[in-house]
Amino acid sequence: MSGAIEQPRFTCALGACQSVVAIKKGVPILHSGPGCGVQVSRIIGQGEGYAGGSTMPCTNSEEADVVFGGEKKLRNVVENSFKVIDGDLYVVITGCTAAITGDDVASVVGSFQEEDKPIVYVEEGGFKSNNYVSHSRVVNAIIDQYVDKFNEDREVIPGLVNVFASIPYQDPYWNGNLEQLKRVLEGIGLKVNILFGNESEGVSEWKSIPQAQFNILAGTWAGLDIVKHLKRKYGTPYLHFPYAPIGAKETSKFLRAVAEFGELDQNKVEAFIDREEKKFYSHIDKMASFMLEFRYGIPRRFYSLADASYSLGFSKFLLNELGIIPGIQFIVDDIPEKYQESVLEEFSKISDLQRRDVKVVFNPDAGLDQLELLEDAKDYEDKRLLILGSSWDKHIADELHADLLIISVPVQHRLVMNCGYLGYEGGLRVIEDIYDRVLATYR
């Protein structure tokens, strides 16, 4: 899609500065206009983090830089960033101004790299892509310009995996989700480089990326450029699980796929899955009577306005584990056309028992998506509806008296700390959160 967008639910290429904020002691340096950092924070930020928000160094381009170039200014800001901000890794990301005026960022940053400073650069320009795409470019730049320096004569560590899944901050539950993935993968016997957030060791962990036995991508398309790049560069094979695994059924499926791919000890894997499923379904057992017997309304049909990975993951979970039927799925992540067919195919397999035709709309202009949703909902006035979306969807949820679970940015109507929706525990959390919202509506 290249047209106008109402109600954006992602940001520009520069938004990948948040991926740097998500690395322990990572420091993004913006070579951009003065307002760019604020714009990123406003849609995907969750506080400052270590050196994000107002702490983030930025060249704050002005008219003279646009006319005469901003390389000297960048050199000053980089040089002083090392002095002022205590970081383990510095990542220069360029915005529109630098991209259009054509500053030679490679040469400026290159001179610091020659001094062995832990710094990399990504030439983006906000208009060049969005943060789903540029996240991969930032990760690859760190691998190529920094991690690779430490890769001489190092061997593959059996059982070590790099995991790429939630995009930090773009997925509001990234930290919790990555924690959950790490937990279940360790449960089946792997050593996990989770790379971002609290459960990562930080930059030292990144240094062992080339030594992984294999890489895992849990997500539809964003991040594919990373695992493909690692395959080309280090020959590391990768497993692509094409959506977010939520709840027992999908998490077990995910773990079995990983186990098969990595040729792990079958008994150990099945023992872990068995233990986790028993716990998970004991809770479902407890709440089944509520689901089946609750006298007043609970949602029976849902819409989502989300990225492809969540749209698929939540649809599979809600249908199979809670019996909530998918209505139109609006995929708003600007997914490139070449991946759209695979999403449709995955939706066609959503039920093991019958053919289900889930209507899928790929359109990041969510203002238009909402109009279509409202039109469709007219056919379901007898049903209580659930909307999985963002704060943009509060007003249609209010209008339809639908329940709203926020799973996408922008998030203004809830506070997120370590909540994660992936894995076994994440699935339980989804159930709690949905019915918490439903039950809170009763007097």
Add this chain to the structure above:
Amino acid sequence: MSQINIKEPSVVIREKRLGTINAFTGAASEIVEQSAKGQLKDCKRKFSQCLGCNQQQAFCQLAMIRDAVVIDHAPIGCAGEFADFNFTYRVEQARRDLPPALGRYFCTNILEKDTVFGAAKKLEETIRLAYDRVHPNAIFVTTSCASGIIGEDIEAVVDAASKELGIPVVTCTCEGFRSKIWTTGFDAAYHTVLRGIVKPAEKKTNKVNIINFWGTHVFDDIVRRFGYEPQYIIPFSTVEELSHVSEAAASIHICPSLSTYMGAGLNQLHDVPEVLVPPAYGVAGTDRWLRAFGKLVGKEEIAEEIIKEGHEKYVPEIEKLKERFKGKRAYVTAGAAHGQALITLLGELGMDVVGAAVFHHDPVYDSGDDKLDILGQAVKNYGDVPDYRVCNKQACELVNALNRIKPDLILARHGGMTLWGAKFGIPSLLIGDEQFGIGYKGALNYARRIDDALDSIEFIKNYSKHASNPYTKWWFDQDPGYFQGDGSGKGCAQGRGGF
């Protein structure tokens, strides 16, 4: 006095119009003196952190006009703020008993190919799409760094669209790189409204323009008491209401940093007089403001009545609370005029304002009248602020200054700054509502909140033990103004630094 010229599509930037600067280190009295003498110089920094831009300030004024649409002619990243302002818009609707409505904002989504082949067609299409989807009464087109550098004739596009659709379609020139002073964005929005929406007055009304953000309606009782009707602009106005602001009897500033251009524009173009004294902060400030307003509308006796009542009703309790603030050292960080208003308030409450990190400095406002000089008045009434720095919202300068000064209280106005007080274990208070501190009641409001903040130390002290700090020891060993100018630590001022 600057000349407001609405024939030009773009506003003249603040550094050229007013000589605005964004770096200074010295005492408040020095910046006041140098402003008056026209001696202030600006300088560059060798290290800088994320600031904020014109476009965001322009958007905040245009985004809550109830029947208008804003189109940001920009890559999608510049639309990051849409949701944030939509949230504010909807929360404030509820506070005003307005029906729920969505903020209608569109981004043209400029992509790389558009920077090569042009984005004008995309703008045309977006204007049509927005019109079809919303049927607004006006469309504002804000520009971005990307659209500015491509350099197409946006005026031609909007003029054609305006003719085609029969509604005002007006550009607001606010590229992020255009001005180093982000508040130029307010001026850009006002320029747009003055140029494209406000009509010549057909008659004079008893309305009083209160040029504000979306603060509490504290002026209702006061203005009505004088026999006038308050009209809060620009957020929450309709296009029709804005077209008649030229008919008002007067304009009130709640913050000259915000509204200097609009006030002067309405005065110069439509003869709407401005109340040209500092906004009504503190007891003395409120007395002065009421007298000035009374004089302007020829009802000085009503001003005296309100002053008498206000003193009787609020001053005793303020005096009581003042006892508790004796000897407390306070620090202020905020945008320019509002920061100066907070200094006034703290002075009024008997606190010792030991320092301030204020984002920019306007040596003069568009009216050209020095009676609006809030800081000058504050210094005269309550004494000097020894460490007054113009910090351009550079968090590192604030953090460094706080580390040295270790005040008892921080009063902040802007996210990302208040946090630093708490990290140092210093009680910190951010009041978002600009009108919260206005008038006698406002002084009491602040006194109570400050009392609460000083009392609530358990969280702050506990948090400060665990808070992260990304700044190096080296940085804390430098002067806070180290990066202003030549690295001497004295900023660009003629005056001395020091505390």
